[in-house]
Amino acid sequence: MKRILLSLLITVSLLTAFACQPGGSGVGDKVRVGVFMSLTGSTANFGISSVNGIKMAADEVNTAGGINGKQVELLVQDDRSDASEAATIVTKFVTQDQVHAILGEVASSRSIAAAPIAQNAKIPMLTPSSTNPEVTMKGDFIFRSCFIDPVQGAAIAQFAARTLGAKRAAIMVDRKNDYSTGLEKVINEVFTRMGGQIVATQSFQEGDQDFNAQLTSLKGSSPEVIFVPGYYNDVGLIAKQARDRGITVPLIGGDGWDSAQLYAIGGSALNGSYFTNHYSPYDTDPKVQKFVNDYKGRYNTVPDALAATAYDAAHIMFDAIKRANSLDGTAIRNALAATNGFPGVTGAVTFNENRDAVKPIVMIEIKDGGTYAVRERVQVDGAAMPMASSSASPAASTSVSPTAASTPAAATPAAGVKASPSPTRSATP
Numbered sequence: 001m002k003r004i005l006l007s008l009l010i011t012v013s014l015l016t017a018f019a020c021q022p023g024g025s026g027v028g029d030k031v032r033v034g035v036f037m038s039l040t041g042s043t044a045n046f047g048i049s050s051v052n053g054i055k056m057a058a059d060e061v062n063t064a065g066g067i068n069g070k071q072v073e074l075l076v077q078d079d080r081s082d083a084s085e086a087a088t089i090v091t092k093f094v095t096q097d098q099v100h101a102i103l104g105e106v107a108s109s110r111s112i113a114a115a116p117i118a119q120n121a122k123i124p125m126l127t128p129s130s131t132n133p134e135v136t137m138k139g140d141f142i143f144r145s146c147f148i149d150p151v152q153g154a155a156i157a158q159f160a161a162r163t164l165g166a167k168r169a170a171i172m173v174d175r176k177n178d179y180s181t182g183l184e185k186v187i188n189e190v191f192t193r194m195g196g197q198i199v200a201t202q203s204f205q206e207g208d209q210d211f212n213a214q215l216t217s218l219k220g221s222s223p224e225v226i227f228v229p230g231y232y233n234d235v236g237l238i239a240k241q242a243r244d245r246g247i248t249v250p251l252i253g254g255d256g257w258d259s260a261q262l263y264a265i266g267g268s269a270l271n272g273s274y275f276t277n278h279y280s281p282y283d284t285d286p287k288v289q290k291f292v293n294d295y296k297g298r299y300n301t302v303p304d305a306l307a308a309t310a311y312d313a314a315h316i317m318f319d320a321i322k323r324a325n326s327l328d329g330t331a332i333r334n335a336l337a338a339t340n341g342f343p344g345v346t347g348a349v350t351f352n353e354n355r356d357a358v359k360p361i362v363m364i365e366i367k368d369g370g371t372y373a374v375r376e377r378v379q380v381d382g383a384a385m386p387m388a389s390s391s392a393s394p395a396a397s398t399s400v401s402p403t404a405a406s407t408p409a410a411a412t413p414a415a416g417v418k419a420s421p422s423p424t425r426s427a428t429p
């Protein structure tokens with residue numbers, strides 16, 4: 001009798017355990033979305049903001065009844081700002097966790113490392129903010145809901161050449177970072193074509209603490225601006241050490257600068273420098289203001305571009321799953337590809353033939369005390385701009401034109417671009 005009871009107990013517990021396993025009977029009950037982001041490590045702020053945005057989007061959908069009646073379950077994993085860890089996590093997502101869709105990463109190098117795994121498993125992966133063209137070239141299951149670096153780099157170079165009238169520029173590039181090297185090539189090509197000259201190029205590596213040798217060398221070539229296509233943690237230190245060495249010219253970078261940590265690290269050394277970004281939290285669009293207020297209410301901080309792009313990406317994925325009306329990877333992939341004018345906080349999203357979004361860019365000026373001003377809005381108008389061999393994708397050939405060059409105190413909304421009433425905000429809310 002005891003024996004029978006015991007074996008019954010074992011059978012029951014085995015059955016229960018099986019039911020809880022992915023692949024067991026419970027799997028159909030939820031929409032499982034794998035999220036891989038840097039929650040610790042060198043660029044932890046990228047991942048923390050992104051996951052905040054994704055969680056908010058998931059809660060909105062779940063509170064409203066889920067996707068076609070199914071609740072969204074997020075499987076959030078920290079890749080520790082490491083590309084090989086990103087690949088390991090995504091392998092686990094597709095082999096063990098049986099996720100239906102994947103959101104991640106921010107850094108292009110980490111998205112590039114993980115994308116082939118999602119592609120091979122035919123599980124759609126959407127990056128909110130990786131801008132290097134190579135990411136989506138990994139295959140037709142890989143999407144991005146932000147602009148790409150050939151466009152961002154052109155905006156940066158054109159701003160320096162046209163708006164600032166610079167003729168001589170230097171570049172500081174992180175040679176091991178796909179985002180940094182990709183952006184450097186485009187900036188170099190466009191700035192040179194617009195009549196400028198790259199008088200010096202120096203390199204660094206993520207996590208370096210001492211940039212004095214490179215900066216001393218750059219100073220000797222008397223640049224009028226210094227392009228720094230890097231991430232906030234390095235940029236903050238570079239700015240500080242540049243000012244310490246008596247370099248007073250503006251530094252100009254891209255979206256990788258965006259973090260409240262930037263000013264915390266670089267402080268006033270960043271005043272008068274510029275970077276391109278995905279959105280402004282002071283956009284009057286009610287949709288943007290609702291997002292900013294909800295986010296502030298929930299997290300007690302102003303959402304940066306990572307939070308906004310990740311929030312959008314999550315909703316774009318949920319919307320595609322809803323339209324697919326299936327949890328099959330190919331069905332979701334096809335619905336995602338059919339996304340048409342999705343009204344995101346960072347702009348409307350339609351994927352082009354490369355599964356990239358075409359979106360407006362804002363040029364931010366860093367002001368005294370770490371406030372941000374929208375210096376210029378850059379609208380991609382689609383006209384032909386000869387791209388260098390540096391552009392990985394010929395189809396990405398686009399023209400960038402500043403639609404409103406305004407003083408920071410009175411940023412004028414440009415035609416076709418959303419207005420920004422209050423161009424100034426604190427970078428360290």
Ligand code: PHE
Nearest residue numbers: 107108129130131179255256
């Ligand atoms: N675009 C950067 C990359 O591809 C990541 C990034 C996006 C960083 C937005 C900050 C803000 O690596």
